[in-house]
Amino acid sequence: MNSKQVMIVAVLAAVLTWSTVMTVLGQLAAVAALLPSLGLLIQQIISALGGTAVRSGTTAASPAGSEEPSR
Structure with a gap:
């Protein structure tokens, strides 16, 4: 693992530990508010570690010529 992955x-x-502590202390409303961002955090980390980009709304079989030009 390189230093970026570490x-x-x-x-x-740290984020998951903090969420667990908040839950144990009874801060369920705060944890519920953080769940969407935690989900995105985990998705981005998995994407970074796997080296693949996760794009919502795309399909494997797109019509030819429908891709956006690269910039």
Whole structure:
């Protein structure tokens, strides 16, 4: 693992630990508010570690010529 991946995993562990502590202390409303951002955080970390981009709304079989030009 390179240093970038180690940092990503450390941040993920810190966020998940903080969420667990909040839940144990009874802050369920705060945890419920954070769930969408935690889901996105986990998705981005998995994407970064796997080296693949996760794009919503795309399909494997798109018509020819429908791709956006690269910039």
